[in-house]
Amino acid sequence: MATDTASADARDRGGPAQPLLIVRGLRRYFPLKGGLFGRAVGTVQAVDGIGFAVMKGETLGIVGESGCGKSTTARLLMRLMEPDAGEVIFDGEPVGPGGMSLREMRRQIQMVFQDSYASLNPRLPIEDTIAFAPTVHGVPKAKARARARELLAAVGLAPDQFARRYPHELSGGQRQRVNIARALALEPRVIVLDEPVSALDKSVEAQVLNLLVDLKREFGLTYVFISHDLNVVQFISDRVLVMYLGQVVEIGPVESIYGAPRHPYTRALLASRPSMDPARRMTEPPLTGDPPNPINPPSGCRFRTRCAWAEPVCAAVTPTLAANAAGETHLAACHMTVPGSGHSRAAACAA
Amino acid sequence: MQATALDRPAVTDTLVAVRDLSVRFVSKEATVHAVNGVSFDLAAGEVLVILGESGSGKSVTLRALMRLLPPRKAVIEGAIRIAGHDVLALPPRALEDFRGGVASMIFQEPMTALDPVFTIGTQIAETIIRHEGTSRAEADRRALELLELVQIPSAKRRLGNYPHELSGGLRQRAMIAIALACRPRLLLADEPTTALDATVQIQILLLLRRLQRELGMGVILVTHDLGVAGEIADRVAVMYAGRFVESGMVEEVMKRPLHPYTQGLMGSTVHAGLRGVRLAAIPGAPPDLARLPPGCAFAPRCPHAEDACRAAVPAEKRPVPEHMARCIRIAA
Structure with a gap:
């Protein structure tokens, strides 16, 4: 991320080189209540100091297993949840007091959720659902409704046939199209998609992915695409961020992450994908065990308890994101990739 | 291989x-x-x-x-x-013997398939006693064997765990152990x-493949x-x-x-x-x-x-x- 080093001018408004979103040191812990009087008995470190930038017009994919904090990250980005620490800078302007208001930010960033049914009002026809937010933001009713019909057409639902339907009268794929249309209604610049196709059948998933690609081009959108499905993320993303237990373990261009993954976790995650070829079946699982509980995660590198190459340094020192060479955009947080880190494989890997 | x-x-x-x-x-x-x-x-x-x-x-x-x-x-x-x-x-009675004895089933969501108020060990042992009429001690011994068969680490300690104390992958392994308790011919x-x-998915798939071969x-x-x-x-x-x-x-x-x-x-x-x-x-x-x-x-x-x-x-x-x-x- 060249943007982090150039923080002197990072807050300049506009320009194609200005990242649309910069996230720095985002953190959110959840106290774990228990016992007789609901005392805090632990802390879930859901998101622990993550930072990244999203360039204008790109799709940043976020992958990771359940509990890694990817959905919490999305909710923190949208301020559906207050972060404990960290800042979000939208096109050079910090979000929050003294900067961009939440109301303005939510015009610019919209979200699509996994559960297409729970995220629609069951008592509103879909046309009204789509027109709702623009009306709140001051668009006259008739105009908002006309715009809703245009958007329905844009997501492939014929307005005359679908506009007056209720969510329960639609299939899962159609409902997800409505959610996408609703996200577009305020003409946002960024859409955060949290597992948008995970609940859909494969044949419908492909339709929605094609639609997302089309809409991005048509409306000049920027996506943050969160998924546990590595194949889907590879298909749609320009850059990919890999999370493990609330932290970023690797980030970089999609070709580089999938072609030459550096972090052992990324490598194991990629190797866990079924091959789709019965003649080349896997014989050994790339990783054993489940992801550990994000309550009281391991010290140092959080992946070390499942890592085949863990050494004392991994428990003692927390690795930071680093590139192999200066100016590179592919970063990994692993001692093996940093010469002189104290890991026995460090020199060999970094050569 | x-x-x-x-x-x-x-x-x-x-x-x-x-x-x-x-x-x-x-x-x-x-x-x-x-x-x-x-x-x-x-x-x-x-x-x-x-x-x-x-x-x-x-x-x-x-x-x-x-x-x-x-x-x-x-x-x-x-x-x-x-x-x-x-x-x-x-x-009805023969159907009960058939389920678990001849054919067993495992489900997508182990949390809803397992009984939350009994330990894993008890649930396996009960199944064995119901179908084979063995003693409790023998059933407990078999339960331990089964947890080892499905590669649950520190199996002895896990016998006393309740389903909610296990991670998703371990729960799925425990469910497989229960399903296999009476040596069904069809899973x-x-x-x-x-x-x-x-x-975790690939671990469970490889486990199922191995068990299917061995049994x-x-x-x-x-x-x-x-x-x-x-x-x-x-x-x-x-x-x-x-x-x-x-x-x-x-x-x-x-x-x-x-x-x-x-x-x-x-x-x-x-x-x-x-x-x-x-x-x-x-x-x-x-x-x-x-x-x-x-x-x-x-x-x-x-x-x-x-x-x-x-x-x-x-x-x-x-x-x-x-x-x-x-x-x-x-x-x-």
Whole structure:
């Protein structure tokens, strides 16, 4: 991320080189209540100091297993949840007091959720659902409704046939199209998609992915695409961020992450994908065990308890994101990739 | 051990024979035709994967094999023979012996399949005592063996754990241990890895494959995931609107799919190397099982559909022995 080093001018408004979103040191812990009087008995470190930038017009994919904090990250980005620490800078302007208001930010960033049914009002026809937010933001009713019909057409639902339907009268794929249309209604610049196709059948998933690609081009959108499905993320993303237990373990261009993954976790995650070829079946699982509980995660590198190459340094020192060479955009947080880190494989890997 | 796909056990006797199975759910409002004439055989020690999307009837088929469907609402017709038992005719007491003793089932969500108020050890031991009448001590010993068999680390300590104390992967292993407690000859698995993370999913698949070999069980596994089929299946059946539209050996079906639906499913499955390419999505959505079209149920979404497709359900065709598809475009 060249943007982090150039923080002197990072807050300049506009320009194609200005990242649309910069996230720095985002953190959110959840106290774990228990016992007789609901005392805090632990802390879930859901998101622990993550930072990244999203360039204008790109799709940043976020992958990771359940509990890694990817959905919490999305909710923190949208301020559906207050972060404990960290800042979000939208096109050079910090979000929050003294900067961009939440109301303005939510015009610019919209979200699509996994559960297409729970995220629609069951008592509103879909046309009204789509027109709702623009009306709140001051668009006259008739105009908002006309715009809703245009958007329905844009997501492939014929307005005359679908506009007056209720969510329960639609299939899962159609409902997800409505959610996408609703996200577009305020003409946002960024859409955060949290597992948008995970609940859909494969044949419908492909339709929605094609639609997302089309809409991005048509409306000049920027996506943050969160998924546990590595194949889907590879298909749609320009850059990919890999999370493990609330932290970023690797980030970089999609070709580089999938072609030459550096972090052992990324490598194991990629190797866990079924091959789709019965003649080349896997014989050994790339990783054993489940992801550990994000309550009281391991010290140092959080992946070390499942890592085949863990050494004392991994428990003692927390690795930071680093590139192999200066100016590179592919970063990994692993001692093996940093010469002189104290890991026995460090020199060999970094050569 | 590589290219494991080819060293199959010799097919000996037929473990499961299903003939013209149909399941209808009847209510005042509508009759849902969930399964519409499914026939297949499964040899002992063979793995059949039933592939299909939601509402294709794959889970209903599996539940019918165990007679787990609500008897008053579900009308089951046809014949099911498993290890010599006429399943649809089993009286209640014999059915209880059959479940767990001859055929066992594992589910997608172990948290709802396991009893939350008993420890894992108790749940396994109870199963063994119920079926085999062994002593508690013997059952406890077997429970420990089973947890070791499914590779649960520090098995002895885990026997005393409640389901909520286990991670998703361990819970799934515990459920498999319970299912295997009475050495069933047939294991039915309903999306057993769908709720698991990628790194855990492959562990469970490899475990199932190993257990199936070691114990010589027949396995019928239901999934929507082509990748799962590729990892574990000997044979694959593709289900659409309650019918097997294609079936055959896994290599054959995945390399040379015959039915347009199977082809579409392959085309719309995102895999490496598709970046920047437009996905060949199947248009439309699966049919409403309460209002099935006459003829081929896939015709409304099929790029090759013609009038003849809509007239009658296409017959089974076998252009290659062992590879069946129901499509009129196939010359038999």
